[in-house]
Amino acid sequence: MTSARGFKVTDAERKTRVGIAVKTLDELRKKTVEKFKLKYPPSTIDFQMQDGTVIDSEEYFQTLAAQTLLIWIRKGNKAETDAEMLYKIIREVNDEYLTTGEKIQDFFTEKMKNKIFKLAEVLRGISGDKVKLSTRTEDPEWFEGLDTSVKTxxxxxxxxxxxxxxxxxxxxxxxxxxxxxxxxxxxxxxxxxxxxxxxxxxxxxxxxxxxxxxxxxxxxxxxxxxxxxxxxxxxxxxxxxxxxxxxxxxxxxxxxxxxxxxxxxxxxxxxxxxxxxxxxxxxxxxxxxxxxxxxxxxxxxxxxxxxxxxxxxxxxxxxxxxxxxxxxxxxxxxxxxxxxxxxxxxxxxxxxxxxxxx
Structure with missing residues (x-):
């Protein structure tokens, strides 16, 4: 029998994160409804990975590593990926860009492709002197937000x-x-x-x-x-x-x-x-x-x-x-x-x- 694995589950806004140990996808749905006090049936929710991949089948779910971060979503919906929440990255690497109200408004009304262009400009200013480093010990900042099981x-x-x-x-x-x-x-x-x-x-x-x-x-x-x-x-x-x-x-x-x-x-x-x-x-x-x-x-x-x-x-x-x-x-x-x-x-x-x- 499949042993229980622990997963980290969060909502689309990343406001709450809980640990849930389950054996099956259906069990994860039921426990997610309980933990997040949702008012709709477990059968109406799916899970999405940080890059946007939807986990909607038991077979796929069984391939996931323990401690994977999953975002619960209503069936048919999609949560923003980490990449689509670009303003968080901009705030980290270029605070001045977000201090002007007019520029903030422009940023949120532009299409995604235009945002990517602006982000590329910011990325060019980030030092690449750690590119050859590989391990978590050598470059801990690179691993920020990832499971501790990831070593390289x-x-x-x-x-x-x-x-x-x-x-x-x-x-x-x-x-x-x-x-x-x-x-x-x-x-x-x-x-x-x-x-x-x-x-x-x-x-x-x-x-x-x-x-x-x-x-x-x-x-x-x-x-x-x-x-x-x-x-x-x-x-x-x-x-x-x-x-x-x-x-x-x-x-x-x-x-x-x-x-x-x-x-x-x-x-x-x-x-x-x-x-x-x-x-x-x-x-x-x-x-x-x-x-x-x-x-x-x-x-x-x-x-x-x-x-x-x-x-x-x-x-x-x-x-x-x-x-x-x-x-x-x-x-x-x-x-x-x-x-x-x-x-x-x-x-x-x-x-x-x-x-x-x-």
Missing amino acids: KEAYMRRRAQDRIRSYYYKTKEEIMKVAVTGEANILLKTLLEEFSSRLKYYSYHGHYFDRTCSKFEHMMSICDAEGNFTCQGRWDKAVCLYNPPHSINPYASREHRIVFQTWNLDHRKERTRSVIPAIWEALLVCSKTRDCLDCLENHKIKSKGSDKLLAMEMIYNDLFTPVNLKIVHIVCHDKGAHKQKAGPYWTDGFYDSDESD
């Missing part, structure tokens, strides 16, 4: 990358399963999801993406360089960031840089929800049009017995979880509109001999 900058950044990729997996799984598929298609779907889970665990949910110590590894290379510098890779339809100089940030440099890095996106060129998932549904139907379906993997393709179509699992995995389709993008270059790049088709021609032994 690299370990924290690995976790942040894992959280992003893990959220893509659970969101993809949830959205794929919204469409009812039966028979052979359902067998293929289950096998596909099992393979995703197995691979992601093998690669530790690609935590190396944000870990600067992995910058020189060929097969598990970080997106940043050896010092931790990230450079914007440009909008989904561009080869590079079009700004001169291109947007860049080093979240290892200071606490403020670490928090602002939350506004950077791992963006899918071929959109996950609008393009990749519909293409997966189509491939499942195409590859399952046979009387007998073989639940097996060979050469990274899922084969249907008697069918001349092979489900291209490798291509799907890359488009969901790897830099084949992911770009690190500054918020200004993150286009939330519909991307025109189409995913799939996620099948290849082939034939599996039904007389061949499994």
Whole structure:
């Protein structure tokens, strides 16, 4: 039986923080309602991490480390992330900016992207002489507000990358399963999801993406360089960031840089929800049009017995979880509109001999 883990739970305004020990997500919902004296049912609340990731499934909840800080929210709502509460950072690093009433008013009425521009100006004035330091002992200010279990900058950044990729997996799984598929298609779907889970665990949910110590590894290379510098890779339809100089940030440099890095996106060129998932549904139907379906993997393709179509699992995995389709993008270059790049088709021609032994 799963043992109880302690979590830190707060509200959207960060006014109250309580410790709660639970075994399941439903138990956390019930205890949160009790602790915060809420007047609505436990089933109507979810939890959000500091970077905006919503924890709305038991499977995802079980992957969280003990002492993770969670923000309770009403279902369908979103709390401001730490990065969106930018005025707190500005107050810490540039008090004078907030002493003029007119400037304060302007700051709160501007759009987020304009706020990011102003924040970037402030960040340029923060010394980066601690960027090469790694441990909590060496640079305690960088770790302010983080769980005491986090001992190095690299370990924290690995976790942040894992959280992003893990959220893509659970969101993809949830959205794929919204469409009812039966028979052979359902067998293929289950096998596909099992393979995703197995691979992601093998690669530790690609935590190396944000870990600067992995910058020189060929097969598990970080997106940043050896010092931790990230450079914007440009909008989904561009080869590079079009700004001169291109947007860049080093979240290892200071606490403020670490928090602002939350506004950077791992963006899918071929959109996950609008393009990749519909293409997966189509491939499942195409590859399952046979009387007998073989639940097996060979050469990274899922084969249907008697069918001349092979489900291209490798291509799907890359488009969901790897830099084949992911770009690190500054918020200004993150286009939330519909991307025109189409995913799939996620099948290849082939034939599996039904007389061949499994």
